[in-house]
Amino acid sequence: MVHPHKALRTSTTATVSAALVAGAAFGLAPAAPAAAAGTQDAAGTQAAAGIRFIDIQGDGGTVLKANVVTPTGAGGSRTYPVIMLPTSWATPQVEYLAQATKLADSGYVVVSYNARGFWQSGGQIEVAGPPDVADASRVIDWALTHTPADPGRVGMAGVSYGAGISLLTAAHDKRVRAVAALSGWGDLIDSIYSGRTQHLQAAALLGGAGCLTGRPSPELQQVLKDFLGSNLAKEDEMTAWGRKRSPATYLDRINDNGAAVMLGNAWGDTIFPPNQYAEFYERLTVPKRLEFRPSDHATAEATGLLGLPNDTWTSAHRWFDHHLKGAANGVDSEQPVRIKSRSSGGYETYPDWKSVGADAHKVALGGTRTIRANVDSGANGGILMLSNALDQFLRLPPVASIPLLPRSYAAVWQTERGAAAQRIRGTVKLHTTVTSTEESGTLVAYLYDVGPLGLGKLVSNAPYTFHGQTPGRPFAVDLELFSTAYDVPAGHRLALVVDTVDPLYIEHNPSGAQLTFSSPVADPSYVSVPLREE
Structure with a gap:
């Protein structure tokens, strides 16, 4: 039941409507029904040199719309490191094409796919639940079978939703050897329910954008209703739902599996605040890197998605070059915590997070x-x-x-x-x-x-x-x-x-x-x- 002391002072309906308008302003459109399985063959449809648009069978046969970019001239017996890119929340599968092309030009196979429930991918939105993690493993299976991908050099990266799925997959699939998780979350509850307070605008925007571009599952619809309605009787259930979707819950598995983890986020991220990422970083025992820059949610990476020079993506490329290619580029010898002040232009480096605020x-x-x-x-x-x-x-x-x-x-x-x-x-x-x-x-x-x-x-x-x-x-x-x-x-x-x-x-x-x-x-x-x- 809603907290008995008062009704919400802010209209949830009005806020969600505003989020829908905001989604429309970002150029989002309602998702079309997913194509039936088998409408394309395993090779996919040739769209341009090195780029193919394909269907991949996800968990339970769910069709995931995807694209694969391979290095020019790939063929024969040579294999390449491979990077999986799950899309951001409410974003179509072409999101990463500029970065995928850059990575392919430098010798990677890249597979980007729309998470289930969004746009033309099948299924319903599970919010990085077990089906999403299983999907990521099926995408890895597909890449190792249908591309010249090296099974010993598998990486994952993503922005926001893609970052969360990448970290969760690193906990559940030992084949993942390196991750670049940008503007993501370590603890979902501590992100949008910090201080035991519902982050209204963040939850409403995510819910509205999900409705606009995909098909929220009944479970997600109920969680949003309880969350935005301050249903304290369901607080334990909502918390358990969020913990299941938090990489921090599986941190021991991530450490045991040993994937090298790079985390990038923004000081002003109003959806996934920096504190929870820093705390998650400190508990990692794998090769790791933490970067914070001035910006809001996912805006630090945005210019890179357009193919423009971008510090965050440059760091991600260096991370993969070292951990998947073995490049001696200094990533392993640099101080791993790298921050940029909101007030000045230079970067500062530290040996760990606690040293940042030591005084x-x-x-x-x-x-x-x-x-x-x-x-x-x-x-x-x-x-x-x-x-x-x-x-x-x-x-x-x-x-x-x-x-x-x-x-x-x-x-x-x-x-x-x-x-x-x-x-x-x-x-x-x-x-x-x-x-x-x-x-x-x-x-x-x-x-x-x-x-x-x-x-x-x-x-x-x-x-x-x-x-x-x-x-x-x-x-x-x-x-x-x-x-x-x-x-x-x-x-x-x-x-x-x-x-x-x-x-x-x-x-x-x-x-x-x-x-x-x-x-x-x-x-x-x-x-x-x-x-x-x-």
């Missing part, structure tokens, strides 16, 4: 602040896919006038102006004590870079939802904001803002609720900021 500075959050719930104070995380893309290309992050934020609806703490520039690297952490007038509620924390005129540029944010608390009884809250790399100019200050409403998330504040933030002597409140002074 944490605690800022005391003194005094007591009481705020009313149910009203957006003006501090928010922006708009899915848009705000962080503007930050990436124009350096225009979401902003708020800190002096004008209504203190009745926003708790605000500010530091003194910094005499020198400061570099934020890693994960900002909030520890505070909260007292609520109701048993359930949602708060959203924001860190701002505040200039001399009081205009704050968003550095990071994260939501937190609680249930089952005793009204009037204080309880501790520990919240990790989404990881980032941001340079704060000299003369600026930092501001921590906490309110209760953000359009990115579903909030659980009963009408008339109030939240009080305090700092007991025995357990002081603070925000821990990983700062590195220039």
Whole structure:
């Protein structure tokens, strides 16, 4: 049942409709029925030199629409390393043709296919469930049978949905020796349900785009209904559903199988935030690499999909060249964590993720602040896919006038102006004590870079939802904001803002609720900021 305290303040129907409109704006169209099995022979239809469009029998005989690109002049007894490319969510099978051609030109066989349930592939959308993983293995089978692919040099790569399927396949199919998972997820629950808070815009966009371009399974339709409807009675079921689709659940298998794993993501990814990828990376014991850049979901890879120069795809090619071809290109000797600040153009390298934010500075959050719930104070995380893309290309992050934020609806703490520039690297952490007038509620924390005129540029944010608390009884809250790399100019200050409403998330504040933030002597409140002074 829906949480009894209140109906959703944001109309799920309106949000899904907006997502459908957004999908149409991206050029997506309703999927046509899948072609029947056997409509093409194993060789496929010749479309251009080296490129064939084919049907591949997936798990249970499901037809997967695919294309295969082979190196020019391939033939005879020579074999080549092979890379499988499952498509992104709601994206047609031609998504990777530019990159597939580049890879084939450098000596790879490349097979790209539409995941089941999307476009003209058969079946229903399973959200990287067991049938999707089984499909990937069937695609590998097909490639080893019908192309000059070397069974000892199998790789997988993908953006977003393709990244998740690639990591899951590496856990279940030992033939996969290298993976490049771009803008993907390690933990699906921690991605769209972090802080026990539904990421409304992310889930609605994925659901809307799935309906527009494919055929969601009944299970997916029910999960989305329960998730967007705040059906807490189904929370355990939804969590179990997500865990089954999380590479982190099978991390021991990935480590045992030994595939080399490259992870690439964006600081501002509003669908799969960077924290969960970094945590997944740290637990890997295989050859690994982690790269973070400024952008939103999948925008860091977008120019590469058009065939233009692209840092992310260049790294992926180098990764495969070393681990599938044995090229001595230095990938194995470079520091494996590579990040790019949202504020400056250069790359920084580190030996591991924990070294990125090694120098944490605690800022005391003194005094007591009481705020009313149910009203957006003006501090928010922006708009899915848009705000962080503007930050990436124009350096225009979401902003708020800190002096004008209504203190009745926003708790605000500010530091003194910094005499020198400061570099934020890693994960900002909030520890505070909260007292609520109701048993359930949602708060959203924001860190701002505040200039001399009081205009704050968003550095990071994260939501937190609680249930089952005793009204009037204080309880501790520990919240990790989404990881980032941001340079704060000299003369600026930092501001921590906490309110209760953000359009990115579903909030659980009963009408008339109030939240009080305090700092007991025995357990002081603070925000821990990983700062590195220039």
